[in-house]
Structure formats: structure tokens, C-alpha cells
Amino acid sequence: MTDKILWTYVVLDLLFVGSGALLLGFALTTKAGTSQAPTIASVATNLLLLGTPLTAAIVNAALIFFSFLLSIPAMTLSTTRGWLKVHGYMVVICGLFTLVIGLDIWFGTLRSKQNLLDTWNQQTPTTQSLLQEQLSCCGYFNSTSAPAFVTDGTCPNAIIAATMPGCSAAFVKLDGLFLDVIFTAAFGIVGEGGWEVDQREIKGCLDVALIFGIAMLNKDRKERERYRFIDEKNGTGAF
DSSP states (O other), X not given: OHHHHHHHHHHHHHHHXXXXXXXXXXXXXXXXXXXXXXXXTTHHHHHHHHTSOHHHHHHHHHHHHHHHHHHHHHHHSTTOOHHHHHHHHHHHHHHHHHHHHHHHHXXXXXXXXXXXXXXXXXXXXXXXXXXXXXHTOOSSSXXXXXXXXXXXXXXXXXXXXXXXXXXXXHHHHHHHHHHHHHHHHHXXXXXXXXXXXXXXXXXXXXXXXXXXXXXXXXXXXXXXXHHHHHHHXXXXXXX
């Protein structure tokens, strides 16, 4: 029975550190992708990704790796409970850190319209043109209000631009859908809740399962320690 509990803990711990590797890989890949020149297909997604806490995701992955290192003595020293408790605290810290990230993203959704206007104003005319082409719109609010539309293939002149909707509605809708996915995924990491969503939701189950695994192994070792103490007191040797 003890071996089953220990091996369950080991497997969950390995899956836990594997999810951290996936999180780190996603964050680094995203950073590399957003550093490249935008295209019609990627411009909106890249701008939205730049608004997500990628650096915090990397820090979270680092905490997961550090937590795994602390678990090695807990796995190899069959009677220790101190390292096991420390590992449990680190898993909780990882979950709380991710919870903070999720809350930050959620509060960002409450200010999305103003944030996207600021993002739009910070872009070059070339990037604004790419957004107009991707979202099939002209100007941010409409073709006549500031900021004005950029003349391009989608909005070649004021007459045609006047028949096109502004980009704000489509941009805000896309942002809402995008942040809903990221927010759900972030809370999925700590078990409260495309490729990234599935991996993070799996990791959420792993966090909770690992905490239960740590608790079960700690309880088993505590009982074995108690029986060993009783046997030694009675002079019958270690349990």
C-alpha cells in the first residue's frame, strides 16, 4: 500500500513539472512569435498576447521547477516528512501565484475597451492598416471619428470607409473571447476553472491531485513513524 501511495505521488509530481515545462514553452514561443513582424493573420492575436502576463507565466514555470527540486528529497528519503511539507507549501504558492495572474487578467477585461483604444493609438499606421484588413473595418470607432482610418485596400477612400463599421466592436469582441480563454485557462491551473487551454486545465487537476497526494503520503509516513516509535519502545525493532 505504501509503495502505491509513493508511486502515485511520484507520477503526479512528474506530470506537475511537465506541465510547468509546457507553460514555459508556451510563454517563450509566444514571446518569440510576437517579436516578429505582424501579418494580417497574426496582428490582432499578437497585440492581445502582448497584453497578457507572459513574464509572470515564465516566473510561474520557474516556481514549478523549484518546487520539483524540493520534492526530490521527499521522494528519495522514505521516512522524511519535512521535505514533503515544504513541497506541499510550494505547490500551494504556485497555485496562489497563478490565481493572482488570473485575477489580473479578469480585472483587465473590465477595462478592455479603454485598453484596446490605447493599444490602437500606440500602433503605427501600417499595423492599424493590418488590423483594418483583418477585422474588415475602418477607423477605431468609425471612419470619421478620431483616431481616423488608414487609407488602404479595405478603406481606399472616405466614401467606402463610411460604409464600413469601426474596428472597436470587432476588436473588443475578439479581445473578450481571447481573454475568456486565457482567464479560464489560468484558473484551470489551480483547479478552479486550443492547445494551451487543454494543457492548463489538465495542470489545474494536477495541482489539486498533487496536493492530495502529498497529504496522503504525509499521513502514511506519520502513521509508520508512530508504529515504529511504539515498536522501538516495546523493544521489538523498527516497523
